[in-house]
Amino acid sequence: MTYAFVKGHGTENDFVLLPDLDGSVHGALTDSEMADRVRRLCDRRAGLGADGILRVIRTADYDGPDRPVSDAEWFMDYRNADGTLAEMCGNGTRVFAEYLRSAGLAGDEITFATRAGDKTLRASGDIWTADLGSPKLLGATQVSVAHHFWPAANVDMGNPHAAAEVESIDPEGPVGDLYDTPVFDEDVYPRGVNVEFFARVAERHVAMRVFERGSGETRSCGTGACAVMVAAAEADGLAGERDADVTYRVDVPGGTLQVTWTTDDRILLAGTALLVAEGTTTL
Ligand SMILES: N[C@@H](CCC[C@H](N)C(=O)O)C(=O)O
Secondary structure: OOEEEEEEEEOOEEEEEEEOOOOOOOOOOOHHHHHHHHHHHHOOOOOOOOOEEEEEEEHHHOOOOOOOOOOOOEEEEEEEOOOOEOOOOHHHHHHHHHHHHHOOOOOOEEEEEEOOEEEEEEEEOOEEEEEOOOOEEEEEEEEEEOOEEEEEEEEEOOOEEEEEEOOOOOOOOOOOOOOOOOEEOOOOOOOOOEEEEEEEEEOOEEEEEEEEOOOEEEOOOHHHHHHHHHHHHHHOOOOOOOOOOEEEEEEEOOEEEEEEEOOOOOEEEEEEOEEEEEEEEOO
16 A cells, blocks of 8 residues: 655654545554554664654544544644654644645644644744643652663653753763663653753753653654753742743754743743655555
8 A cells, every 4th residue: 555654853853744634544554553554664774764653634533542532623643653652742743733734734823633632833934833731740750871860850741751950961971872761760650751861051051862752762852842941940940930931942962942931831842843755655
């Protein structure tokens, strides 16, 4: 079977988009067949290569796991490179919105469904800003790599994060090459976790690396950048009531994101979204 794909990325967190505009292209697959297809597509040697898949489907046509309850026309069916489902993908929301705009299916503002609820995005030129809703600060936890241990903030952005402040994110330092999953508390995160390491660059400016659940180390993670911002802001005493919005610059290996925590407790993630290729595949 041959079907269409589009390749895109947000700060080099890359995705294969699968337009499934009437639900008939991938809808006939069982869950395990779909997971196999995702792994084949994301394979960086034998496939197209991606950190995850964004299936573009009408909410009413989606009949798979975690069916959203939403009046929004479109559903972002996100899957990690290992075939697992995730609730949310921050960079993915921008790339998904850019696809809908470029296909003439949306304008500069759109609300669509995700497994973590409806999300609204607005574009200004090639920068999309996603309103990812209120973060949940769930206390302190711990992560470790190669017998180095760090306290981490447990932040829920719709999906789970452990954000650890470190002296340096240099791969030559204690954080290392992040080939393997950092050790985390499985009682706190029974369904796995995305682990971020961040270091201070300047006031309200941090740099991070991430090991993503289901994808390994990636060049960027939007919800991870939000979790890092929330952890840094909490450490800076800004997690309580704010009388003005607070913005942090978050550098990732693939670029730069801006994260704003508003006075009404919403997290706004701003960054680029680029579509770089389209074609057909038999994978
Ligand atoms: N890269 C994404 C997060 C994708 C999901 C994550 N790996 C998970 O399993 O929760 C982002 O930009 O937020």
